[in-house]
Amino acid sequence: MGSEMAKGKPRSNRDHAQKKHRPDISDEVIAKQLEELLTPAIDAQASYYRQLDLRARILTLPLMVAAVLTLLWRDVPSVHELCRMLAREDLLWCRAVKVSQQALAQRFLEFPAELFERVFFEVLPRLKHRWQARQNRPLPTSVRKAHEQFEQIWIADGSTLEKLFRKLGSLQAIETAPLAGKMVTLIDLVTRLPVHIWFCDNPRRSDAKFEDQLRSVTPAKTLLLPAIPNSNGINLYRNKGHKVNEDRNDPVDVSSGYGPYFSEFRCA
Known part of the structure; x- marks a missing residue:
């Protein structure tokens, strides 16, 4: 019972x-x-x-x-x-x-x-400047070695936002509270500061659908890592327009080492 x-x-x-x-x-x-x-x-x-x-x-x-x-x-x-x-x-x-x-x-x-959002992006450069002025903590060895090959090391993290409270009059007629949407944040692994944030009303949108937005703000010589690696490690793909291995689209597994053209790759 x-x-x-x-x-x-x-x-x-x-x-x-x-x-x-x-x-x-x-x-x-x-x-x-x-x-x-x-x-x-x-x-x-x-x-x-x-x-x-x-x-x-x-x-x-x-x-x-x-x-x-x-x-x-x-x-x-x-x-x-x-x-x-x-x-x-x-x-x-x-x-x-x-x-x-x-x-x-x-x-x-x-x-x-x-x-x-505009206030947030106005504040970001000042936060980065403050981080550079007080930089006195050594970076982890893995980050330091990766930084020797890349100018930026960024992490992309997607999150589905929690259900909305139904206290709002516009939501009280709905039987179940809806999810609040989807957010993807791009974070600088070195400074630990956000680089960019995207929001989508559709909470079921796949993280992969944000690839175009990620590529649009990611410059060359950037290591872009997903927050959750696959079962074999993290998959890296080369930049579009790179002439080395032009006919190959297969990923390079970080767990097996940097590979011959690691500094030329970005993570998808």
Whole structure:
């Protein structure tokens, strides 16, 4: 009887479990670093922001970026709690301000993700510069040896995003919560910083379908590795247009060694 009841019980999603009601406390040092890093990147988008005709008296681009960062950094459990925080305390570079939960929720639904993406890519060069300025940790031997052959060593990782919460009115009529989409991230193995990010609404899109996007941003002399190797190792393919072994498309297995033209290959 007990086993039958256990079988009939629906499986819970740990990511959708009830969260704590109190957000994490702020850290003044981290808040200051975030402000110094992001304020110039946000200011750089001011002209484009105005072109999109998204101007609002309160819910501006700086406030929306601060709100999203606060949601993630301080693990804020809901938009309702975020509104309470906005009313009683300064959030990063934004002063405390009263705003209704309905207005903030609607702004989140309408605000273009492209603006956050543009801020992200504006910040990346500064993060890389900071990494170069403080570089004092030796690279692993395998990475150092590969870096002797390649100018860049990048990793491509695809992830299916978790199911959406059905608290949104647009999702409550759906019987089961849909997956949030598919994301592929390109990461620099040396700096451990992201290089590029792609998003697709279709959560069932194969990682292989992102090959054209990966190739479009990958320069020559780059070792491009998948996050999950195949059973025999990682398959490497030569760059398009390379004249050595022009008639061959077979992969070179990293597990068997670099091979005669390893420095001429990129990973597919």
